[in-house]
Amino acid sequence: MASVHSTAEPDFRTKLQDWLPKLVLSPSVAAMVVFVYGFIVYTIYLSFTDSKMLPSYDWVGFKNYATLFGLSAWSTALVNLAVFASLYIVICMAIGLLLAIFLDQKIRGESVLRPIYLYPMALSFIVTGTAWKWFLDPGIGLEHTMHLWGWESFKFGWIKDRNMAIYTLVIAAVWQSSGFVMAMFLAGLRGIDNEMLKAAQIDGASNWQLYRRIVIPLLRPAFMSAFVILAHLAIKSYDLVIALTGGGPGRATELPATFMYSYTFTRNQMGVGAASAVIMLMGVAAVMVPYIYSELKEKK
Template identity: 60%
Template sequence: MSALRTTNEANTASKVIKPSGTKPPSRTNAATGKSTSSQFAALADIWLPRLVLSPTIIASLIFVYGFIALTAYLSLTESRMMPNYEFAGFSQYAALFEIDRWWVAAANLGIFGGLFILFCLITGLLMAVLLDQKIRAEGALRAIYLYPMALSFIVTGAAWKWILNPGLGLEKLMHDWGYKNFSFDWLVDSDMAIYTVVIAGVWQSSGFVMALFLAGLRGVDDSIIKAAMVDGASLPTIYRRIVIPSLRPVFFSVLLVLAHIAIKSFDLVMALTAGGPGTSSDVPAIFMYQFSFTRGQLGLGAASAMMMLATVLAVLVPLMYMETKGAAHGR
């Protein structure tokens, strides 16, 4: 009997005492059936990114969109040296459109923007196609093409101002070499000064465009190109019919970036021509700066800034619409 009692006590003890290494049951929520730790992890996954991004979002709302709204309101006031928050309607816009200098600046923006975008696209695409042929010293050439992008527009403008100066740069060099009839005085010619800005801008940005196009070309499937070559297609035909049409998203990005650079161009023009001779190479950014901060016409400057924003939207919205429509149709 004593042996049987000892055996029963041992069995009871083995049921009561848990083996080492087992974890206690997790606390669960009676309503959802989920453990408290898993609920906390789920809440952290939802709210932690929002908490991290919230300072950036708040700063953007205040310092970007908030100041855009403030500028828009100031353009509807009679603000001079200091802001005047009394509503005055569209009188500043009416006064802006009566200023001849504004229309000169707008025309110069059209000339500069159109030629700048066109030549950057052509030059960047040709350089990218050249480097895509796996030529020797590709790395060195890529670095040379990209080097101007490492410079600021102020440095670019100052360098090209020396190069194009008739008394210091290219014209003087050709005269020293014996070409006395050579003339290149665009920098001091009121009819040609804006084209010197185009030259400097294209030199600065073509390497960046080349890098974008080269990345797109390297993403094209080689099997498609090899199949076209087997079918007898020449290399120019392959690029014209197959490769370049497949770069539609790259073209969209390049157009967007270049249009943004052209519309807000300020430092390049100031360093190269300062808007001169006279106001012949003036652009809206210079007009806005001078009327807002040097002439005490804050409301008029705000109106010109809003016209620049409208120009950006006029370029951005159609491009985004075409890209979205093309993506929807699988192109």
């Protein structure tokens, strides 16, 4: 009897150990299924309905999508996104790579410089947008300070200029994200085999050839990860725009995320707003799905 009892007890403990993580994680999984994927499906459904201020379940097919792409405001938002995202991604990658190469030279003070470069990423985009709004405001920021110092001819009113306001978003976003990209590239650089680099140097490779033919190609996973993260941040940018420019002047800095919010909650066009949210979701999926597929393919 004792042997039967001792055998049954380990079986119970084994089952408990197997089920305990599932029981602990099940509320989080259920909440994610309902509040993330459930609301995604609900939003997709609303995009095919005649929803205005409140949800409606009158099916209208692709009418909201036709209305959406007929709006000049949506076209402006897409053009602004193309400008903002392309400059944001390219500049962040360039600065991040240069900073990573700089820190990889085992310079003095690396332990101090690294957190300084990373610190902006610890701030929310609301804080970043508010700080840069003050800095770029001609009445209280950089231009005003230069005038107080005697440079009366100095002008920097991009934030008030319809043609230049979109670039203030790029400046603020690059300032916040470049340090994070630097950390990704620095991790990639530290993972490269030094013996390979030494062998190339012995063969007479210059530093330029070393980075162009060996180091940068080996950083392909870091480039891909940085691109995916920056692209999805650009597509869903909302809080930075609201804090820095409010989408203005006019619609000069309107992005799809701010368009979606205004049409859903301000203009009471929930169906059109849901349609714009679905288009944004498709944009994020267009970036994420190929990346996930390539990662899974490499693991196999």
